[in-house]
Amino acid sequence: MNIGLLLYIPYRDLENRIMAAVTAAGFDMTIAQARLLQRINPGGSRLTELAEAAQVTKQTAGFLVDQLEKAGFVQRVPDPTDGRARLVQVTDKAREAVPVADAEMARIEAEWERHIGKRRMAQLRDALEKLGEITDPYR
Template sequence: MDAEDYADRLEAEKARSTVQLLFKAARLLNERAIERVRAKTNRPLRIAHTSLLPHVDLEGTRLTELASRLGVTKQAAGQLVDELVEMGLLERVADPDDARAKLVRFSKRGRAGILEGLAVLAELGADIERLVGPAKMRSLHEVLTAVVHAEAARGPAVEQQRPAGGDRRRR
């Protein structure tokens, strides 16, 4: 199969895949949401930041746990946290269970920012509803809710692993 035939087949397979369309829609909507948040807040938010935010528990999360949840090194997670702290969205506080450890949690501005982000998502939802109509939007919401519940009930599909270069202790 030559490169042109492969490219045609690849595009045809992707177009037939509902899950591929879901991934693409999610990526495009995430980009649009970030664009709107940047315009409203003047914050230099990036996709990497929005990948980290859902993993921050409201009561706070240790950096090592954030790195594990993201599947990145502690240093990579730390860089994202540093950037979000600089933006005023996250803060580091003492861990009440371990005086040596710190928790990363949303700052007051960060909690407000989450609500602002959800308002942007509501705007994007309204845009989609104008495109497809209220009935299809309700159906889409019902289908996605069912998928999320079913996948969440199954548990993590991929075991969290240390990234390459992670724990190098001898066992």
């Protein structure tokens, strides 16, 4: 199996489990919406920035933001640096989902560590962080 699949399969499982926990806690959103939501900067992001970060078209990003706004997870506010532009910001409702996702992430990491061992888990984290140095354009 190639390295891409070896990286993707555990990630897909992790993402599905986190989304299931978030949804079970009453935060109804899709994976596509969550992926976009994760990319919003702390002070807010312009739609074009979100589209680029999520690697989707501006139209797709706009559609997802519309859905997130209707659900109460984001709001659009004027950009203080450009009166014509708007920023997408997360709301308190979205922030309330973070501890749910974080708790599920901790459960998954603990499960993985029990399965592969503490040393290997540390090595995996170290190797992935090192790869991030050359693969993450937003680092």
